[in-house]
Amino acid sequence: MDLSNPRSSGERLKQSQEEFIEMLSRLEVEELLVHRQPMKRHDLVESMLRREHQVKLGQRLERLHPADIADILESLTLNQRKLLWNLMEPAIRGQVLLEVSDAVRMTLISEMPEEALADSTEHLDTDEIADLAPDLPKKVMRSILKSLNDQKRKRLQEVLAYPENTVGALMDFGMVTIRDDVSLKAVSRFIRKIGKLPDQTDKLFVVDRNNVLCGILPLGTLLTSRLARQVSEVMVSNVVCFAVDDKADEATRAFERYNLISAPVVDGRRNLVGRLCVDAVMDFMHEEADEELLKQAGLQDEEDLFSGVWASVKNRWAWLMINILTAFTASRVIGLFENTILQLVALASLMPVVAAIGGNTGNQTSTLIVRSLALGHITPSNVRRLIIKELIIGLLNGAVWGSIVGLIVFLIYSDPPLGAVMAGAMLLNLLVAAVVGISIPLIRDKLGKDPALGTSVMLTFLTDAMGFLIFLGMASLFLL
């Protein structure tokens, strides 16, 4: 942030992060000394030293952006985090609470008395309070609602009523509205009177006397047009606007494709109710991508790196349980063929290969289908071609890799029929993988469910079970 030294912001952050951790560890050690030893004269010195440290830390904090403080908090242990948190001003605390991850927010909120919580939310905007609301104790929310003026309270209650992942839940109220029957000169005067435009203001919203949206006036137009002109002459009336109940991910795509910075949000009667800004959209996008990543690895939620073991364990158990269940079920298929294995023990080492490759190719297919569904590239008219293409790929992969694997098996065991069965089983299981990899996401999508969710567990289960069944079944038919 300092112009005298254009280092990358990442480097700068890393450095201040490490300095903070060092200062905090020192502070932590001193805390321990104070608590463990009986009060002696030199304790006084130590406690003064400690205070000096705290002052230094506090000064440092004041110069940091809340997002940077949030990042530092994330990488601190619970104890260090608490120390740092207690040094912060209520107003900063509110901003930082908005920036930290849900998991860390919980640890911070649980540390704060209710009064302090209400204090730190005092300076937040309505939409920011709404972001925090799910994590705040009910009592605190009630006192916050009581402290707001009528307009703000109504807005807060409205925003809280919109389901997550809708535009209504993401919008803010920092819009500057003007009428279309005034001159640009009047608009300029009006803006100068406001004194400061809300963040992310790139356009003014033009409404009629009933607060119905008629268009937008970009700041660029205001700055480059003659001041004598009327708003209605220069405003853009063909604008991208969103309804409060539009899906947030569709709005995200619109922001990306049309390079928007802010856009009006209207209700069913085209009344302007708020605005959607690129910062909210980016946060949403980031969270979505993050969630996707975690979900794919079978994690229900992000984890606080330094929370207790229990919180982490709970986060991971649901998935583990499902996996143990499916793995056991698939293994029962093998149990059916114990006699076959006893007669040809090589089958035991080869069967996991058939299952694994099926799972891998199936995951490739399903990932592409899920992605194309998300991008809206799959339509009723092209889905057939797509299925045929994936089946051909499965057939081709099966033929090529099946032959190679069959050859390797023949070379290892000098048993041509075993090689042939291996090749055949690979081919069939890759076809199964293609069918399953296409159908699970398509069917889930058709049923109106998230096509990504659970696809990989289900797919791995099916390619495992079918892999074992096909391979061991073929072996007992042709080899015994």
Added chain:
Amino acid sequence: MDLSNPRSSGERLKQSQEEFIEMLSRLEVEELLVHRQPMKRHDLVESMLRREHQVKLGQRLERLHPADIADILESLTLNQRKLLWNLMEPAIRGQVLLEVSDAVRMTLISEMPEEALADSTEHLDTDEIADLAPDLPKKVMRSILKSLNDQKRKRLQEVLAYPENTVGALMDFGMVTIRDDVSLKAVSRFIRKIGKLPDQTDKLFVVDRNNVLCGILPLGTLLTSRLARQVSEVMVSNVVCFAVDDKADEATRAFERYNLISAPVVDGRRNLVGRLCVDAVMDFMHEEADEELLKQAGLQDEEDLFSGVWASVKNRWAWLMINILTAFTASRVIGLFENTILQLVALASLMPVVAAIGGNTGNQTSTLIVRSLALGHITPSNVRRLIIKELIIGLLNGAVWGSIVGLIVFLIYSDPPLGAVMAGAMLLNLLVAAVVGISIPLIRDKLGKDPALGTSVMLTFLTDAMGFLIFLGMASLFLL
């Protein structure tokens, strides 16, 4: 985009997409008729009809945003795509080429004669040409370079020289620069003279006579301050700026955390060389998340839904080959214990369970580590605590789930020692999974490599091989 009907933009897009596909299929059928039948009189009528369709389609296209056209192209078959492409104006084609995915861009570029390609890039900005450059034939690039004026050519060559994933490669040149020793009134006049501000302009960049960046002037400040004031009095001099060789993902994080819309890009001597805008940052973010998703499923690249089978097959083979190799190697471990399996065939059905659960927990751990590394939450001072925590979780999971699985095995086979071996093997393999899940990403990161890449293949290989080894090894030690 139409105010009279505030439907969601996604819905609108879907509808026009389906209409296009329908019109194109009709056109396609007509094309076939024309080509197959010998020219008769009624062909003339048909060809006229066809032309009418084309005109309608062309009119439709003109009203669509290039990003929407790109989306429609993505969901068309190769033949339909070609038909639509030929209806487009060169200027639109250039914009659309910027918006389509790399895979589809290749199919479009390969269809175009070199001259047409040069035509469609004529109206693009320097940074946009740079985006297309890697996909354009060398001859076309040469003729484009020749057609540019000196400043543009120098800029283009500069941008092309920056490595992908750096700020230099993402920046554009649409910055409006002013001097600090002029009045706001003069700035207003200057802007009015320019006539139109570049997209995404939320601030002007203040430079001295040597083009060294001194600060920024937000449009909001320009609009709300008294016009008699000097730029130097109201400009913000403590700004977030980037160096050309800063990493793009760090810049992305800075845009997110500081809610930036545009930011100056400087070289080593603090000379202003360009600007980075939120639209480029969002595109980059989206591509990164997308790449991550594909990489995780073992796909090297995005795929054109309707490209030939070969392109898709090549995209998937590297991963398949690696997986066959690792699966075979892990299966060799089983081969070592064929005698053990012959003596206790139940081991054959149980061993995949031990391996699978190890892989699952290991992936959970490594995903969290990769994510924390990406967010910069792991520091030298907290990594030890993290390792200890993950080991404890592994131990706990192993003890709990090991006991449950052991109990189930005991119930199925009525064999207490077998159950005990199963429980012990699960516990040990979950510890292996924790160690591997932590160390692979940390070591890769330490070596300066992408911690995500290849982690899951490596991890699955190790938990499979170790799972088989531990389980079958313990069985031959304790059960025979």
